[in-house]
Amino acid sequence: DAGVIQSPRHEVTEMGQEVTLRCKPISGHNSLFWYRQTMMRGLELLIYFNNNVPIDDSGMPEDRFSAKMPNASFSTLKIQPSEPRDSAVYFCASTGDRGNQPQHFGDGTRLSIL
Amino acid sequence: GQNIDQPTEMTATEGAIVQINCTYQTSGFNGLFWYQQHAGEAPTFLSYNVLDGLEEKGRFSSFLSRSKGYSYLLLKELQMKDSASYLCAVRDVLTGGGNKLTFGTGTQLKVEL
Numbered sequence: 001d002a003g004v005i006q007s008p009r010h011e012v013t014e015m016g017q018e019v020t021l022r023c024k025p026i027s028g029h030n031s032l033f034w035y036r037q038t039m040m041r042g043l044e045l046l047i048y049f050n051n052n053v054p055i056d057d058s059g060m061p062e063d064r065f066s067a068k069m070p071n072a073s074f075s076t077l078k079i080q081p082s083e084p085r086d087s088a089v090y091f092c093a094s095t096g097d098r099g100n101q102p103q104h105f106g107d108g109t110r111l112s113i114l
Numbered sequence: 115g116q117n118i119d120q121p122t123e124m125t126a127t128e129g130a131i132v133q134i135n136c137t138y139q140t141s142g143f144n145g146l147f148w149y150q151q152h153a154g155e156a157p158t159f160l161s162y163n164v165l166d167g168l169e170e171k172g173r174f175s176s177f178l179s180r181s182k183g184y185s186y187l188l189l190k191e192l193q194m195k196d197s198a199s200y201l202c203a204v205r206d207v208l209t210g211g212g213n214k215l216t217f218g219t220g221t222q223l224k225v226e227l
Contacts, residue, residue, distance in 0.1 A: 031213065033215075042217060042218070042219040042220060043157070043201065043217040043220075044217075045214065045215070045216070045217075048214060055214075056214060091156060091157075095213070099144070099145065099164065100145070100162050100164070102147055102149075102159035102162060103147075103159075103215060104159070105156040105157050105158070106156060107155070107156050108156055
């Protein structure tokens with residue numbers, strides 16, 4: 001079975017540019033999560049969706065960040081304009097409704113803003 | 115809110131046993147997960163506890179005490195490949211649907227010869 005698929009795997013861009021990260025969750029999973037991981041702050045939840053609806057976006061750092069989930073098989077995280085402090089690894093994860101189901105993570109996008 | 119504490123680093127010897135502790139405070143506890151994360155890779159699921167007691171899975175076991183807000187991950191017969199970061203994560207049940215995980219900062223385990 002295919003796992004969570006993220007693209008791109010790596011992105012290097014200059015500050016001020018728009019960055020779009022993409023995620024395809026595991027088929028049948030109805031919850032999708034976007035995380036950011038840095039050495040200083042660890043793994044932080046940015047936003048999560050349940051049945052394509054954003055449930056909690058309290059972790060989104062500021063208005064420069066936005067996320068969408070137009071359908072059950074696709075989500076995007078957008079940063080506009082990007083800043084050097086946004087440099088991190090961004091993970092997408094998905095899970096289903098059963099109580100003991102863990103979240104499954106994609107391979108992440110390593111983002112560097114110059 | 116959530117507060118999850120685990121040691122930052124631990125070192126152990128190949129073949130030995132190591133216990134990684136995690137304490138937490140939460141309002142809507144609905145399970146505790148342990149994940150393993152090798153450098154440059156994604157976190158991968160190791161174990162899940164929702165009731166008090168010990169869950170054993172091969173060389174790895176995880177224990178939970180809900181009344182004490184405490185869990186540990188026990189790794190036996192350590193191998194060099196077990197060198198990784200181990201993340202404790204607590205799940206809350208929230209109104210509106212879905213389940214939210216809050217992760218600790220991770221314990222970096224180094225296995226030495």
